[in-house]
Amino acid sequence: MTLKQLEAFYWAATCASFATAAERVHLTVSSLSKRLAELEASIDQNLFDRRGHRAVLTSAGERFLPQAVALLQHAAEVRQLASTGQSNFAGQCRLGSGELASITWLPQWVQSLRASHPDLSISVVVDIGEALADRLEKGELDVAVIAGHARRPKLRSIPLAGASFALCAAPAQAQRVKTLNADSISQQTLVCLPRGSGVTHILDDWLDRVGARPRERLVCNQWGAAAGLVAAGAGIGLLPMGLAKALVKRQQLRTIRCPQPLRSLEYELHFRDEDPRPLLAELIRTGRDSVNFDAPGPFS
Amino acid sequence: MTLKQLEAFYWAATCASFATAAERVHLTVSSLSKRLAELEASIDQNLFDRRGHRAVLTSAGERFLPQAVALLQHAAEVRQLASTGQSNFAGQCRLGSGELASITWLPQWVQSLRASHPDLSISVVVDIGEALADRLEKGELDVAVIAGHARRPKLRSIPLAGASFALCAAPAQAQRVKTLNADSISQQTLVCLPRGSGVTHILDDWLDRVGARPRERLVCNQWGAAAGLVAAGAGIGLLPMGLAKALVKRQQLRTIRCPQPLRSLEYELHFRDEDPRPLLAELIRTGRDSVNFDAPGPFS
DNA sequence: CACTCTTACGGCACCCGTAAGAATC
DNA sequence: GATTCTTACGGGTGCCGTAAGAGTG
DSSP states (O other): OOHHHHHHHHHHHHSSSHHHHHHHTTOOHHHHHHHHHHHHHHHTSOOEEOSSSSOEEOHHHHHHHHHHHHHHHHHHHHHHHHSSSOOOOOEEEEEEEOHHHHHTTHHHHHHHHHHHOTTEEEEEEEOOHHHHHHHHHHTSOSEEEEESOOOSTTEEEEEEEEEOEEEEEOHHHHHHOSBOOHHHHTTSEEEEOOTTSHHHHHHHHHHHHHTOOOSEEEEOSOHHHHHHHHHTTSOEEEEEHHHHHHHHHTTSOEEOBOSSOOOOEEEEEEEETTOOOHHHHHHHHHHHHHOOTTSOOTTO | OOHHHHHHHHHHHHSSSHHHHHHHTTOOHHHHHHHHHHHHHHHTSOOEEOSSSSOEEOHHHHHHHHHHHHHHHHHHHHHHHHSSSOOOOOEEEEEEEOHHHHHTTHHHHHHHHHHHOTTEEEEEEEOOHHHHHHHHHHTSOSEEEEESOOOSTTEEEEEEEEEOEEEEEOHHHHHHOSBOOHHHHTTSEEEEOOTTSHHHHHHHHHHHHHTOOOSEEEEOSOHHHHHHHHHTTSOEEEEEHHHHHHHHHTTSOEEOBOSSOOOOEEEEEEEETTOOOHHHHHHHHHHHHHOOTTSOOTTO
């Protein structure tokens, strides 16, 4: 039994396929397969049931997985405590992120990661929450910044921060709509993100509380474009605070006072349950340090 | 960092020399040296100070050792829990034993070990307690049956059982000495083991309590020979219970009643502190099951 | 037929052992 | 000089990747 075998087993057991797992341990599928077979031989147990189309954990494998994870974690601790210098992580690190994070604080996070871990090759995937969760589950991502708490059994999440939003409009329109209420809203177009997005939930929640229904919704799946639409006078938009402030400063937008405050959108860092790598701990730590959804971002 | 490297480190750190350690991990000194160097490189720390004539643990090494041991133990647990069958131990196992155990229950212990672990190659070293402790400390033995508790920092011990002894004499002499008291003893020769032996302590303790001093001591460093001397009429002897009973049955000896009972000699199983191998647990378990200092042994 | 995993096989790298060297007592 | 550990080097084993095979949906 080897630590490498256990590592291979962990990924093979938790990834969508051996192909994904092989990528994580920098092996071809064939070599991974053999390594797993060697592990099975060494403990004299079938960890995978290969009769079907895809390899699936046997009951022995299910029992073995948490043990393997614990041992790998222990090994990582020992390795980390032993080495004097702050662990310089190497290898690949795949971050997932919603668009909001990607245009506010994510770039700074990536930069700080690159600075403290020069040997770490980082890649970023920006997508909607569900897609990111899928990829996390499959083993294609290490962590992802997603609104809300993890719901899937294989994933966990910890709170990062809340993102706050402001209702804005182009200066010309803002003059006409001084304060927002059910009446004034009913005459307006609302620029917002697609259904299912966390921000849209917040907006709907707010509309319910106020008891308002907008005349029309203009859906746009990108913050930059949405901000552009609002600035172009397409309607009232709910924009991230940082973005809004930046555009207000440039006099491209004006914020609209709300009688009722908007809920903030709570983002969390999602990751694979039982990921034994110390890299995860480092990502959590630095992620918490870097998080700031109200950051001005590259558009300011 | 590899489990093999950690194993090598454990033995190198706790054995008298790399040569002894190399033997334990089935390597040449040169290969062991390289493996240790690789471990040091992987955690980027000098574990050994090689300036002197012999390699000695650095402070980093001292700190690392218990961590390595813990991880090895954890790995052993995982390995054991994973494999279905009762762990069939393989490799070498070196038992140390005092003479008394060696002629009473040790043979049966070895037999039961050989039966349950056919792939285990067992060797036995019979010597006095101090020598066995030396060899344990050096890493040349796995466990040793020694009277009394472990005192050296690198060793530990757990109680096994007490050995009881009987005062005996040849039938002709026994008739003359019906019960033993200070007076009768002063006219007798006592056949006993050398000074420093645990049995001799018990005998001296008993003599003190009775307030007696024998006329003469006949020292013999082997139980078989001592029993022979007593049977030949050399004097009164303090013999192990099993041996005494066997010879009494053959009418070669008679036991002598004692007004004061003799203390029993408490034997313990000694082993290296922090030995992470599951083999040790198995030795302790089976040792406790097999122990019986009053067993008749091969001479009966 | 696309996909997933295993087997066969050639090549390279790693690791072990022998032998010689360096340093200490 | 004896002992202990390290370095140099040849040889064999093990492991990885490519390619082909087996089985499933």
